[in-house]
Structure formats: C-alpha cells, structure tokens
Amino acid sequence: MSNSGAMPLNQRIRGDIEGNIRSGAWPPGHRIPSEHALMVEYGCSRMTVNKVLAMLADAGMIERRRRAGSFVSRPHPHIEQVALEIPDIPIVVAARGHVYGYRLLQRQLRKSRAGHPQEHELGSQDRLLALQCLHLADGRPLALEQRVIDVATVPEALQQDFGVLAPGSWLLRTVPWTRAQHRISAVNADATQSAALAVAVGTACLVIDRHTWRGEQPVTYVRQVFLGEAYDLVARFAPGLR
Amino acid sequence: MSNSGAMPLNQRIRGDIEGNIRSGAWPPGHRIPSEHALMVEYGCSRMTVNKVLAMLADAGMIERRRRAGSFVSRPHPHIEQVALEIPDIPIVVAARGHVYGYRLLQRQLRKSRAGHPQEHELGSQDRLLALQCLHLADGRPLALEQRVIDVATVPEALQQDFGVLAPGSWLLRTVPWTRAQHRISAVNADATQSAALAVAVGTACLVIDRHTWRGEQPVTYVRQVFLGEAYDLVARFAPGLR
DNA sequence: CAGTGGTCTAGACCACTAT
DNA sequence: TAGTGGTCTAGACCACTGC
The missing domain is CATH 1.10.10.10 (Winged helix-like DNA-binding domain superfamily/Winged helix DNA-binding domain)
Known part of the structure; x- marks a missing residue:
C-alpha cells in the first residue's frame, strides 16, 4: 500500500x-x-x-x-493498572448535568497535629492551612472535603479566603504539581460526616485520600468523603492505557 | 558529555x-x-x-x-487519569502477608436475567455461567464475588468446577482479554452480603464492578464487594503514568 | 522569516537468540 | 548461523508559527 x-x-x-x-x-x-x-x-x-x-x-x-x-502484550494479571479518572468535583458535577454548589465550613491556620501521619508528611514544623468544605449538587450535599495545604510550598494560599472557589480547583489551576497518590476506601459515615452530608449515621461513603507533591515538596493532602450512592469512579483499561 | x-x-x-x-x-x-x-x-x-x-x-x-x-506537560486538571492497581485478590492477600482462602458458594448455568443490564451486555440469548464465591484472608471473609462468564466466548469454563481455584485467577491465566472497565462505589451491606461477609447489615463496603472484553466479545462481568475497612485501592500519578 | 518540530531516507554496525 | 531487533548517522525536505 x-x-x-x-x-x-x-x-x-x-x-x-x-x-x-x-x-x-x-x-x-x-x-x-x-x-x-x-x-x-x-x-x-x-x-x-x-x-x-x-x-x-x-x-x-x-x-x-x-x-x-x-x-x-498480554495484560499483566498480577499488577494490573487501569486508568482511573478523578476529575475536579465542580467539573464532574457539571458534566453530569447538575448545578454545582460550594460552602466553606472552616478555615484555619495551624501547625500539624500529632497523631496525623498525613499531616506530618507535610512540612512538619511549618504552618498548615486547614480547610473544611462541602460540595453540593443541585443544592444537596455530595462530598465533604477536609484539606490541609502546606504553606511553605504554597504561600499564595494565604491570600485566598476560599469563600467562593473550592481549594481543589484553585490549587489545580495555580500550583504545578508533579506527583500524586490516592487511596480509595469505603466507610460508614460518622457523626460529623453524616451531619455535614445530611444523611443518617452509618451511610456508606466512598473516601478518596489524596496526596500531592511538587518534586519532593508536599503540596496538599485532602480527604474527600462522597455519598456512596451519588458518586462513583470509573476506570477503563485498554492496551497501552491513554 | x-x-x-x-x-x-x-x-x-x-x-x-x-x-x-x-x-x-x-x-x-x-x-x-x-x-x-x-x-x-x-x-x-x-x-x-x-x-x-x-x-x-x-x-x-x-x-x-x-x-x-x-x-x-501540565497534569490536566479536568480529565485527569491516575494509574489504579487492581491486582488479583489471592495475589494481594498474599502480598499483605495473610493466608488466602477461597470458598465457592454457588455455580449455576443459566440464561441472562431480565432487568440486569450487565448480564444483558454479555451474550444475550447465550448461556451464562453464574458463580458466587467468597475470598478470605486469614480465614475471615474479605470479599464476596458475584460473577457471570459468557460461555459463548469462554466455552472452556464449562470444564472448570471452580471448587478450588477462583474464577478470576483462572480467567486471567486462561483467557486473553483486550479491554476492561471498572466502576468503583460504596454501599451498605445488604442481608445477603452481610451474611456472606459475617458483618452487620449496613457495614460500608467497597464495590468494584468489572467488565472484560476480548475484542468486541464480552468475556465476564464481576461484582466484588469488599469489607470497606479491610481493603482499599491505591492509585498514584506521575508524569507519563506507567 | 528564521527557528522549531515532523517526517523520512538508505544505509551501517552491533547484540542477541531461536533454530 | 541467520534472522531479528537496537542503535545510530548525516543528511534531506516540508509545515508550521511565533518573533
């Protein structure tokens, strides 16, 4: 040919x-x-x-x-990888045809707490910006987000009050990161989570823990607790990923 | 240089x-x-x-x-992909230092059921091999697996009784597949699941739904219900994945 | 318009290994 | 030993686009 x-x-x-x-x-x-x-x-x-x-x-x-x-190639059965899409929450809510809403619950500048290994991986004696916020879809709670930002790596975060723009969206636009790690699990909602999400205590929730680095510098750690029934993750595999 | x-x-x-x-x-x-x-x-x-x-x-x-x-490249914030590792359950149990156990609960050859879109995607009027089995770690239930195998695509499956070897492990070794899709969510255990997993009704479970194809031919559909506290998925991202 | 990437050639020598 | 991939050369022309 x-x-x-x-x-x-x-x-x-x-x-x-x-x-x-x-x-x-x-x-x-x-x-x-x-x-x-x-x-x-x-x-x-x-x-x-x-x-x-x-x-x-x-x-x-x-x-x-x-x-x-x-x-x-044969797909490797033991240590198989699939491409998991983890979009920014406002984007995915909009993509599913819902109206996105956001509410900042807490904003606090503090040191890392003892007994929190995730926070300790961030700059240990440096200050952390701790945020708690809620993502809503069509006015109903979808996910509770607890986040800490390493102020040493991202000093600009201090200028942001995060009253309107979700910290995740701001970070993704502002801070170039090079590495991330996620852990996905399921939990029964505790008192705090069920109150924020307006569901009964014990409701199954999907949890995403996410660390982000820029080079060797930690940028942020976030735990997002989703209503299990209202949110899911989709992954596909095809040869060569991408 | x-x-x-x-x-x-x-x-x-x-x-x-x-x-x-x-x-x-x-x-x-x-x-x-x-x-x-x-x-x-x-x-x-x-x-x-x-x-x-x-x-x-x-x-x-x-x-x-x-x-x-x-x-x-800047990691794309909107449609970001991470590499999610979904190993074969016996492998991951062994890797975590536990003793793997397996129990076949049900084995049935039947047609696809109405109202089950997952099964309907498999060969519609063809026969399906439906299996229900339990994965154990150190003798305790870890995951309930409900699987259907398309007999039209994998006739060799009829020769297997799956009394000892988990169907997932057998399939991965036997059938070359080219495409897979996963959906990850969280549910409260229903009566069946809680009984099989020996936990209270309502316990949060991590659910993986997985479709596998070979070319355009469906191979298998499986739903794995994990104890949320005992199992989690880890994903990482680094430039270029892999 | 000049610098950059995109593509392609027609060779070459070497390393490895299945037969 | 012959076939296969692994690497590399010293050019060439073209397409695009930011300066």
Whole structure:
C-alpha cells in the first residue's frame, strides 16, 4: 500500500497495528510482522517502522525480543493498572448535568497535629492551612472535603479566603504539581460526616485520600468523603492505557 | 558529555530529561532544550534526540509545538487519569502477608436475567455461567464475588468446577482479554452480603464492578464487594503514568 | 522569516537468540 | 548461523508559527 491519504506514513502504520490489536484481530501473544516485512509492505525505510514499533513497545502495547520478533502484550494479571479518572468535583458535577454548589465550613491556620501521619508528611514544623468544605449538587450535599495545604510550598494560599472557589480547583489551576497518590476506601459515615452530608449515621461513603507533591515538596493532602450512592469512579483499561 | 557508560545514548538522554522532570527541577511548563541544542550537547545526530523527545511526547510527559519548542506537560486538571492497581485478590492477600482462602458458594448455568443490564451486555440469548464465591484472608471473609462468564466466548469454563481455584485467577491465566472497565462505589451491606461477609447489615463496603472484553466479545462481568475497612485501592500519578 | 518540530531516507554496525 | 531487533548517522525536505 502506498501513502494514499494526507496522513504521515508512520501514523498510518501505527493506526493499522493499533487497530488490529484493539479490535482483537491480533490477540495477546500474536506475532506482529517483522520490521523488514512491514518495511516492504509499506514501501518505506526501516527507521520508519522501527520508530512505530519502538513507540508501541514503549507504550506497553507490544513486546519485542531479538531474533524472536514482536508480540502483542498480554495484560499483566498480577499488577494490573487501569486508568482511573478523578476529575475536579465542580467539573464532574457539571458534566453530569447538575448545578454545582460550594460552602466553606472552616478555615484555619495551624501547625500539624500529632497523631496525623498525613499531616506530618507535610512540612512538619511549618504552618498548615486547614480547610473544611462541602460540595453540593443541585443544592444537596455530595462530598465533604477536609484539606490541609502546606504553606511553605504554597504561600499564595494565604491570600485566598476560599469563600467562593473550592481549594481543589484553585490549587489545580495555580500550583504545578508533579506527583500524586490516592487511596480509595469505603466507610460508614460518622457523626460529623453524616451531619455535614445530611444523611443518617452509618451511610456508606466512598473516601478518596489524596496526596500531592511538587518534586519532593508536599503540596496538599485532602480527604474527600462522597455519598456512596451519588458518586462513583470509573476506570477503563485498554492496551497501552491513554 | 560523551557516552561514558555502557548505556545506549538515547536511554541516557531520556533518563536525563525524565530525571529533571520527575524531580521537579523542570516544573510543568518549563521549556526543554531544542533538538538542535540537545544534539550538540550530546554530540549525536538529530534523529537520536528526536526519537527520545517524540517518545516522551507520546507518553504525555512533554508537549511539543513547532517553532515554539518542547515543554514539560501540565497534569490536566479536568480529565485527569491516575494509574489504579487492581491486582488479583489471592495475589494481594498474599502480598499483605495473610493466608488466602477461597470458598465457592454457588455455580449455576443459566440464561441472562431480565432487568440486569450487565448480564444483558454479555451474550444475550447465550448461556451464562453464574458463580458466587467468597475470598478470605486469614480465614475471615474479605470479599464476596458475584460473577457471570459468557460461555459463548469462554466455552472452556464449562470444564472448570471452580471448587478450588477462583474464577478470576483462572480467567486471567486462561483467557486473553483486550479491554476492561471498572466502576468503583460504596454501599451498605445488604442481608445477603452481610451474611456472606459475617458483618452487620449496613457495614460500608467497597464495590468494584468489572467488565472484560476480548475484542468486541464480552468475556465476564464481576461484582466484588469488599469489607470497606479491610481493603482499599491505591492509585498514584506521575508524569507519563506507567 | 528564521527557528522549531515532523517526517523520512538508505544505509551501517552491533547484540542477541531461536533454530 | 541467520534472522531479528537496537542503535545510530548525516543528511534531506516540508509545515508550521511565533518573533
């Protein structure tokens, strides 16, 4: 096949191969034509197909072994990864067709508390900006957010009163972060949480704990407690993620 | 710098750049040296640095614009993705130092039930293998699993009685799948779940719903109900995932 | 318009390994 | 040992776009 469309050749090759993999036509373990075969098939130089295959290997879609050839990857069953989407709450509320609401419950400048390892990971003797706020959808409570911001890393946060704009939204726009970690669990709402969320004590809630760093500097730690029935997370997996 | 080590030049270049990004030395938005500059710095041809930068761009770590240059990516705040690890339950139990246990509660060959959209997505008039089983850690219930397997896609499943080996483990080893989707939520345990898990009715549980396909063919649908206190999911984010 | 990336060539030598 | 990938070269032309 010659390059009939306006698309660059390498993109066409990549598209063809990815299509065969994603459609299942080439199942995991299937052997992909060699660089030489593809070079002949597409009438191009070896570097062109090599770059395509190297990228697919880099993305984890294929595995390459000298002398043996290139093969469609098997999803690794033991330490599997899926792409989990954790959007900013106002965005996701709007995306689901609800009216977003926000209420600041507490704003406090203090030192890190003893017995709170999450806070201790932030600047230990530095000051922390502690916030408690509520996210609402169509006027009804959706999530309770408890957040601490490391003032040493984000001094600009002191200028913000967070009365109108949720701290998460502000941080995401303002502070470039490089690393984050999440922990997802389920809890029965305690007295404080049930009061804030206006549900019965013991209601199942989905909890997201999130740490964010910029390089080695901690930026923020947040715990978001969602009504389990009203919120969920969706993750997908396809070869190569993304 | 000349190539002092045994490492291929492109890997060294990539390592240098990735190091600068992951360490935060080059924060999001930072401009990366041009291909020409890197070519001079490393004393190599342009193709070598181009391949490195193209791969980093493909991995989402950098963004490239003609005439403007290459820049460290900003994590996208709105539709952000994190890598969520969802290992096979026996593996994760063992990894946490517990003794894994398994009990098959039910095994049934039947048609898909009306009013169950998850089952209807599987082969509609085909037969389904419906399983209910329990995962235990140190002899105590950890998760209740309700699974249906599409017999049309996985006929070998009929030969398995799943009395000893968990169906998830067997499937992951046996059936090559190409796509999966997960939904994570929190529920209060109902009568069935609380009985199986030996906890009080209403206990908060973490629920993972998972669909798996091979190409366009559905393979299996499973709902795993975990004790919220005993299990959690961890996700991380770093530039370029992986 | 000049600098940047995007693509591509037609070779080369080497490393590894399945047969 | 022959086939495969891994790496690299020294150019080339083009497309775009910010200065």
